[in-house]
Amino acid sequence: MKLEVLQFELNARKVSVRVKPDATLLDVLREDLDLTGAKRGCGEGECGACTVLIDGMPVDSCIYPALKAAGKNIETIEGLGTEDNLHPVQKAFLDEGAVQCGFCTPGMILTTTALLAKNQSPSEEEVKVALSGNLCRCTGYTKIINAVKVAARNINKL
Amino acid sequence: MYWEKYLKVKTLHEAMEILKLYQGKARLIAGGTDLVLQLREKKKRVSVLVDISDLPELQYIKEEHGQIKIGAMTTHSQLAASPLLWEKVIVLAQAASSVGSPQIRNVGTVGGNIVNAQPAADTVVALMALDAKVVVFNNDGGEEKIPFSELFLGVGESKIDPTSQLLKEISFSLLPEMRSSLGRLARRKALALPILNIGIVLSVNKKENRLHEARICVAPVAPVPMRMKEAEKTLLSRKLSDELLISASKAAFDAADPRNSKLRGNTAYRKELVRVMTYRTLKTALATRGGVGDEAGSITV
Known part of the structure; x- marks a missing residue:
């Protein structure tokens, strides 16, 4: 099978990788680039565990053809913060206990980051709409929504 | 592969x-x-x-000579964020906001929604009620216009063949004192296929308290989205009143013939749903504003 060259910007670095023509962006991130933060949940664009940001917008990478991403700017959870220097949204999720099994967390955090970049003080309804494509099977969302509000407050204080 | x-x-x-x-x-x-x-x-x-999703010449929402024109590669997110649509064509802004989830809306396009021809596609229901047309390019260099009423052949089947044709633009006319609304029932607000979608577009004559024009599109009650012609005729037949809305909703009930469905409920339930939601969506639509030449606000019946 002939591999194709895919070039894009990934977490603020230029990346060039050889991919199968029918690979999804999630395949390439997880299998070829060893970035396993984005999760394969449903694999059908229903659960949002595979969410990454493409040009700043949350997208389900499990149904996104990898070659569609050519020339675009991709951000994954790995690009957000480091263990010593967490992103304010990551810190808020930890502080508020908005994490249980953790499978949905990278997607939740990336979607929240995109929301807060557009809207610094979202209402509860706006948070719910923004997160409506990210499913959590453990926490019941209360703590997640709370963490988003805390993150918004902390970012506004910076 | x-x-x-x-x-x-x-x-x-x-x-x-x-x-x-x-x-x-x-x-x-x-x-x-x-x-x-x-x-x-x-x-x-x-x-x-x-x-073709990144072609800038296929991404626009504009108003020209009383018409709204939309490039086929405009995403649902772009439609849902359009102040022009929220001001003048609420039904389409609502429909675009109802598609899938934010992640899906950021990628999925209105052109894709049309060509894919699912029986209750949100934007399609709105565009049928708006009496929209599409401009299609053929690979022999020709171009044709197809009205929405002729566009759909069956479940997942539209007249546009994506192996030889390209859907370029969707357009529709704004009506005088246009009122519109989308009624949508689904199991949850996101990522759920509609049990029923109703798109309503009205043009009102406030002086005489009547409708100039009424269009109701309901889906899925048939393999393709369906205009409720009898209900529309009823709405034009006399002055606006609550009884008139009730008669029109009854006419929609009579025309709807949905099948028993494990996902959407049985025929009796779905017919009743058509009646109730037609009535409610008519009420909501009448309370909106939009179109051209609308200064005096909503009317109540």
Whole structure:
């Protein structure tokens, strides 16, 4: 099978990788680039565990053809913060206990980051709409929504 | 292998040339939020995908001479964020906001939603009620206009063949004192297929307290979205009143013939739903504003 060259910007670095023509962006991130933060949940664009940001917008990478991403700017959870220097949204999720099994967390955090970049003080309804494509099977969302509000407050204080 | 080649084109011309070259073995892909799954499940087969989603000449929402024109690669997110649509064509803004989830809306396009021809596609229900037309480019260089009323042939089947044709633009006329609304019932607010979608577009004559024009599109009650012609006629027959809305809703109930469905409920329930939601959506639509020449606000019946 002939591999194709895919070039894009990934977490603020230029990346060039050889991919199968029918690979999804999630395949390439997880299998070829060893970035396993984005999760394969449903694999059908229903659960949002595979969410990454493409040009700043949350997208389900499990149904996104990898070659569609050519020339675009991709951000994954790995690009957000480091263990010593967490992103304010990551810190808020930890502080508020908005994490249980953790499978949905990278997607939740990336979607929240995109929301807060557009809207610094979202209402509860706006948070719910923004997160409506990210499913959590453990926490019941209360703590997640709370963490988003805390993150918004902390970012506004910076 | 779901497909062998994935080509992102830089111009419309290039896309049409590739379709011609591959003679049916290549097809266009927009956001791919439905198509990728259909190819994976082998519901559709293709060798070459030609990605037109980034072409700027296919992404716009504009008003020209009383018409709204929309480029086919405009995403649902872009439609849902359009102040022009929220001001003048609420039904379409609501429909675009109802598609899938934010992740799906950021990628999926209105053109894709149309060509994919699912029986209750949100934007399609709105566009049928808006009496929209599409402009389609053929790979022989020709161009044709197709009204929405002729566009759909069956479940998942539209007149547009993405192996040889490109949907370029969707357009519709704004009506005087236009009122519109989308009624949507689903199991949850996000990521749930509609149990019922109703798109309503009205043009009111406030002086005489009547309607100039009334269009009701309901789906899914048939393989393709359905205009409720009898209900529309009823609405034009006399002055606006609560009784008139009730008669029109009854006419929609009579015309709807949905099948028993494990997902959506049985025939009796779904018919009753058509009646109740037609009435409610008519009420909501009448309380909105929009279209052209609308200064005096909403009317109540």
